[in-house]
Amino acid sequence: MSNLPDIILSNKSKIKFAMSLCARCSMCAPSCFLYRANNGDPTYMPSYKMLNSIGLIFKKKGNLSDNDLENIKNIVWEKCVLCTRCYCSLGIDIPYLISLARDFCRQKGVYKTYDN
Amino acid sequence: MHQLYLLLRGPLALISFIVFIGGVIYQIIWFFNNTKVQEIPKNPGLLPSKKEIKSFYPPEDIKKLTKWEGSVWSTQPYFTILTSIFHILVILTPIFLLAHNILIKQSWGIAPPSLSEKITDVFTIVVLCFGAYFLYRRIFLSKVRIITGGGDWLMFFLVFLPYLTGFLAYHQIFSYMPMVILHMFLGELMLVCIPFTRLKHMIFFFLNRFYLKSEYSFFKKGNRVWN
Ligand code: HEM
Ligand code: HEM
Numbered sequence: 633m634s635n636l637p638d639i640i641l642s643n644k645s646k647i648k649f650a651m652s653l654c655a656r657c658s659m660c661a662p663s664c665f666l667y668r669a670n671n672g673d674p675t676y677m678p679s680y681k682m683l684n685s686i687g688l689i690f691k692k693k694g695n696l697s698d699n700d701l702e703n704i705k706n707i708v709w710e711k712c713v714l715c716t717r718c719y720c721s722l723g724i725d726i727p728y729l730i731s732l733a734r735d736f737c738r739q740k741g742v743y744k745t746y747d748n
Numbered sequence: 749m750h751q752l753y754l755l756l757r758g759p760l761a762l763i764s765f766i767v768f769i770g771g772v773i774y775q776i777i778w779f780f781n782n783t784k785v786q787e788i789p790k791n792p793g794l795l796p797s798k799k800e801i802k803s804f805y806p807p808e809d810i811k812k813l814t815k816w817e818g819s820v821w822s823t824q825p826y827f828t829i830l831t832s833i834f835h836i837l838v839i840l841t842p843i844f845l846l847a848h849n850i851l852i853k854q855s856w857g858i859a860p861p862s863l864s865e866k867i868t869d870v871f872t873i874v875v876l877c878f879g880a881y882f883l884y885r886r887i888f889l890s891k892v893r894i895i896t897g898g899g900d901w902l903m904f905f906l907v908f909l910p911y912l913t914g915f916l917a918y919h920q921i922f923s924y925m926p927m928v929i930l931h932m933f934l935g936e937l938m939l940v941c942i943p944f945t946r947l948k949h950m951i952f953f954f955l956n957r958f959y960l961k962s963e964y965s966f967f968k969k970g971n972r973v974w975n
């Protein structure tokens with residue numbers, strides 16, 4: 633059963649397309665300042681963040697465990713600031729796709745709080 | 749065995765070419781159906797004048813610099829040069845291979861230009877070395893390994909097995925006939941798979957980078973957005 637909100641469904645072809653196109657080449661890695669600032673920790677790589685947030689949401693059709701949601705929350709708020717500086721050699725719009733994962737999380741009541 | 753050879757050499761080769769070209773056309777149509785030219789809102793009162801727009805943007809040389817610094821030519825110059833060489837060879841070799849063009853001549857009577865067999869043999873060896881290098885990256889570099897999945901291995905083998913078997917057949921390292929048959933089968937399989945697997949980047953690299961609106965659109969001419 634698909635459990636995806638409209639914002640994801642209306643972007644379905646774009647998400648599916650990016651997941652199947654991404655050549656997993658890691659060329660985007662050094663274009664993210666957070667990847668560089670964290671000594672090349674691969675979990676800060678734009679493609680990793682895209683594939684493991686919106687990619688996972690899409691693959692599991694929105695049926696995510698609490699643990700998955702926690703991981704995605706960490707990726708899309710702690711590991712990416714949506715500064716849109718990343719560069720994909722194949723022209724994939726990574727920040728837009730990560731922002732969709734944020735939308736999904738908000739709809740599930742999962743978001744970053746700044747008061748503690 | 750000879751029957752299988754004739755099947756792969758004749759009808760299946762033709763079918764694979766048709767599926768390949770048809771698949772490419774299908775993907776191009778799909779792309780234009782799923783994107784549209786971005787509409788710029790027409791309320792001139794709110795839009796800055798041409799002169800004002802010019803003053804917003806940094807001078808040309810700074811624009812060039814930031815573009816250069818963000819691109820892979822600056823962040824990973826060595827890998828970018830290597831992968832460019834790989835891509836040129838991976839495309840040129842089969843197209844200008846004498847063995848392939850002789851078959852084309854026999855089938856359709858046209859004789860495309862060929863490089864000498866010595867040169868294409870060296871190209872083949874270089875491509876196979878790149879195969880080893882990409883394999884090394886996929887297995888040992890954590891930034892590549894962490895995102896590698898089944899589809900990436902599929903792409904890897906679809907690309908490099910035709911090269912390996914072509915090489916082995918040319919040098920008759922193992923028994924020739926089974927090797928050529930295997931090579932033809934894998935080569936045709938690869939052609940058929942290009943439009944529908946990760947290898948479709950061959951089509952979408954150009955569509956995305958030339959037609960989609962983005963900071964890194966070639967010549968800044970891209971004006972399409974996704975529906
Ligand atoms: C026709 C134009 C093509 C363009 C513009 C193109 C462009 C690219 C780009 C930008 C990448 C990602 C960066 C990289 O790893 O190099 C890539 C990766 C790759 N391409 Fe292509 N490509 C084309 C055709 C092909 C063809 C025909 C093949 C195979 C027969 C191929 C095989 C590969 C492989 C195996 C990778 C992944 C390398 C890795 O494992 O990291 N490409 N390509
Ligand atoms: C469409 C089906 C194909 C057929 C019928 C075919 C047929 C052949 C034949 C007959 C040979 C020569 C063996 C010899 O010298 O006796 C050959 C060699 C070769 N083919 Fe193909 N091939 C096909 C597709 C491909 C593809 C798609 C590629 C790579 C992308 C490829 C790459 C090679 C290479 C690299 C060699 C050997 C070059 C050398 O080491 O000298 N072939 N092929």
Ligand code: SF4
Pocket residue numbers: 653654655656657658659660661678679719720721722723724726
């Ligand atoms: S540069 Fe693009 S194709 Fe390569 S891994 Fe990053 S997102 Fe995927």
Ligand code: SF4
Pocket residue numbers: 663664665666667677678681711712713714715716717718726727
């Ligand atoms: S948008 Fe996110 S992934 Fe892209 S460069 Fe900025 S922080 Fe890194």
